[in-house]
Amino acid sequence: MKSIAYVGIDAHKDTHTICVLPEGSQEPFLRQTYVADKKAIVEAFRVLAERYDLRCCYEASSCGYVLYRWLTEIGVSCQVIAPSLTPVRPGEHVRTDKRDALKLARLYSAGQLTPIRVPTEFEQSVRGLTRLREAVVREVVLAKTLLNQFLRDQGRVFDGKTRWTQSYWKWLRGQSFSKLDSFVFTEYLGLLEFKLARLHEIDAQVSEWAQTKTYQPQVKRLCSLRGVGIVTAMTLVAEIIDFKRFASAASLMSFLGLVPRENSSGQSQSRGAITKAGNARCRRILIEAAWKYTRKPAVCKALKERHEGLPADLIAHSWKAQQRLFKKYWSIANRKEKGKAVVGVARELVGFIWGIMNSATLQRPTLQN
Numbered sequence: 001m002k003s004i005a006y007v008g009i010d011a012h013k014d015t016h017t018i019c020v021l022p023e024g025s026q027e028p029f030l031r032q033t034y035v036a037d038k039k040a041i042v043e044a045f046r047v048l049a050e051r052y053d054l055r056c057c058y059e060a061s062s063c064g065y066v067l068y069r070w071l072t073e074i075g076v077s078c079q080v081i082a083p084s085l086t087p088v089r090p091g092e093h094v095r096t097d098k099r100d101a102l103k104l105a106r107l108y109s110a111g112q113l114t115p116i117r118v119p120t121e122f123e124q125s126v127r128g129l130t131r132l133r134e135a136v137v138r139e140v141v142l143a144k145t146l147l148n149q150f151l152r153d154q155g156r157v158f159d160g161k162t163r164w165t166q167s168y169w170k171w172l173r174g175q176s177f178s179k180l181d182s183f184v185f186t187e188y189l190g191l192l193e194f195k196l197a198r199l200h201e202i203d204a205q206v207s208e209w210a211q212t213k214t215y216q217p218q219v220k221r222l223c224s225l226r227g228v229g230i231v232t233a234m235t236l237v238a239e240i241i242d243f244k245r246f247a248s249a250a251s252l253m254s255f256l257g258l259v260p261r262e263n264s265s266g267q268s269q270s271r272g273a274i275t276k277a278g279n280a281r282c283r284r285i286l287i288e289a290a291w292k293y294t295r296k297p298a299v300c301k302a303l304k305e306r307h308e309g310l311p312a313d314l315i316a317h318s319w320k321a322q323q324r325l326f327k328k329y330w331s332i333a334n335r336k337e338k339g340k341a342v343v344g345v346a347r348e349l350v351g352f353i354w355g356i357m358n359s360a361t362l363q364r365p366t367l368q369n
Contacts, residue, residue: 005029005052008104010097011063016041019101020048021109031098038070045076057108059083065118079115084277087112119241126209127238133202133231134281140199143192150188154181206234221356223306224318227292232285239282243357252354256283258347274343290346294329297322321352
């Protein structure tokens with residue numbers, strides 16, 4: 001029977017540094033840097049696997065999950081570690097790739113590291129679609145900013161109340177300029193229209209995937225809540241993947257970075273702003289959804305349509321969320337800034353989402369054919 005060895009991997013774009021620490025030892029058996037190439041990495045680990053029962057880990061980073069999949073393909077145990085939860089010594093001021101790899105191996109052998117849930121290739125593809133949409137939305141915002149800046153430089157001011165309405169687009173297309181300015185304006189407008197067209201196409205793809213058997217039950221449940229449409233629901237499902245891995249609503253709130261910082265000791269208690277640790281994409285869309293609860297509870301036409309086919313207890317849960325979160329918002333907004341009140345609502349909205357996705361008492365909606 002082979003002995004166990006813990007392997008810390010300091011993964012980078014071009015190189016991977018590994019440190020092999022046999023079980024019960026404080027000194028590494030091997031510290032070596034390899035080119036980040038599948039053939040070289042697989043060959044190196046196959047040789048090591050002949051001698052040891054390997055337990056590998058590396059921190060989640062921009063390198064993604066490629067290394068994890070290379071190792072699991074050849075039967076080597078590997079986990080991806082949450083870097084924000086890796087213990088740090090205050091007096092540790094020297095860092096190198098080999099030191100970092102050894103540190104990971106030692107902490108992993110001591111059980112002091114927290115692994116993350118690695119998505120499958122299919123789950124990662126769907127997550128890529130929602131992240132693509134987020135990137136294109138940023139491009140649309142930038143295109144609008146550039147166009148608005150050009151119009152301001154030309155002294156063109158829209159006299160209506162709200163921009164990007166039908167009347168605004170009519171006014172926009174009715175503008176005329178001199179020859180060179182006309183060319184610049186046309187290019188800015190064309191850029192915006194192109195970005196909007198791509199966003200429309202991506203939204204269609206997101207909606208199409210939301211109707212598949214894999215995602216429809218979860219999306220329908222989430223869309224029962226006010227402020228949670230198809231795009232928001234798909235983003236939450238793609239990023240979180242499995243809501244049942246969170247034992248409580250508080251743990252999901254913490255994962256999304258919506259809980260306040262705290263530094264309390266003895267009789268002293270100190271709480272600050274939210275931690276902002278964890279998934280920033282989910283946190284952003286939840287705060288956007290929370291603004292809907294600043295208005296009085298009501299069931300609009302769109303929400304009523306989303307409620308069709310849902311069980312009564314799920315609809316009642318949605319109504320309870322509206323009433324509670326509306327009161328929550330104004331109880332905070334009357335004392336503090338509105339932005340802080342919305343963050344508080346977003347945090348409590350997560351509790352209702354966790355309840356919808358985990359409670360056995362809330363029946364699952366029927367699938368549409």
